[in-house]
Amino acid sequence: MGVAMERRAFLRGRRRLPQPLRPPGACAEAVFVARCDRCDGCIRACPERILRRGGGGFPEIDFTRGGCTFCGRCVTACARGALAPWGRGRPWMxxxxxxxxxxxxxxxxxxxxxxxxxxxxxxxxxxxxxxxxxxxxxxxxxxxxxxxxxxxxxxxxxxxxxxxxxxx
The missing domain is CATH 3.30.70.3270 (Alpha-Beta Plaits)
Incomplete structure (x- = not known):
């Protein structure tokens, strides 16, 4: 189901709108939105160029541009703590x-x-x-x-x- 179809289904009360895919190390969505100041630092820091401005100007992953190498540059560029280092675990699920x-x-x-x-x-x-x-x-x-x-x-x-x- 494409994004447009998901939005129509949501508006008809049939589905919840999917959460956007955030950069690796992103906090829980409510915390992420509260902390992220939409500075685009993570977008500029991404060597793979898979981060883009999404809804509300918040960064989102666009895998049609390529894959994530988990280099951590987006985390380093985030001064507000919306993205956190993930250590040895997975940066996202x-x-x-x-x-x-x-x-x-x-x-x-x-x-x-x-x-x-x-x-x-x-x-x-x-x-x-x-x-x-x-x-x-x-x-x-x-x-x-x-x-x-x-x-x-x-x-x-x-x-x-x-x-x-x-x-x-």
């Missing part, structure tokens, strides 16, 4: 989700997501007599490197709690 538009799930030879994943979190598994890509949630660190190379836009990054509830 995102994982890749493939939808029905995936070419490989339709039996068409495509492995762009497998080739792009630096953690080898996407692998081919048997499904209905053929091999189909599946995400290993334990290996996926949510970097989003698989999103941009997908020729049909069939990969989205979702929060792990949304993935556990079955949200697409």
């Amino acid at each position: 995102l994982e890749a989700r493939l939808d029905a538009a995936c070419l490989a799930l339709q039996g068409i030879g495509c492995m762009s997501c497998l080739d792009a994943c630096p953690r080898e979190a996407i692998a081919l598994r048997p499904l209905c007599g053929r091999l189909a890509p599946q995400v290993d949630a334990a290996r996926c660190d949510g970097c989003g490197a698989c999103v941009r190379p997908c020729p049909v836009g069939a990969i989205r990054m979702v929060r792990r709690e949304d993935a556990a509830r079955g949200a697409a």
Whole structure:
């Protein structure tokens, strides 16, 4: 479901509006919004150029521009504490989700997501007599490197709690 469709569903009372994907190390949404002064420091600091101004001028991740290398430059650039160092843990709880538009799930030879994943979190598994890509949630660190190379836009990054509830 695209963003426009999600907004229409929300306005009709059928869904909650999804939270934007914030930079790595972002505090809980309410704290993030209270602390972030929308200075664009994190956006300018991102070497991958995947941060952009989103709703209300707050920074958001745009994985169609590429993946996150978790360099931490956005955190260093944040003087207000809206982004915090994550240490050895995960900077966020995102994982890749493939939808029905995936070419490989339709039996068409495509492995762009497998080739792009630096953690080898996407692998081919048997499904209905053929091999189909599946995400290993334990290996996926949510970097989003698989999103941009997908020729049909069939990969989205979702929060792990949304993935556990079955949200697409």
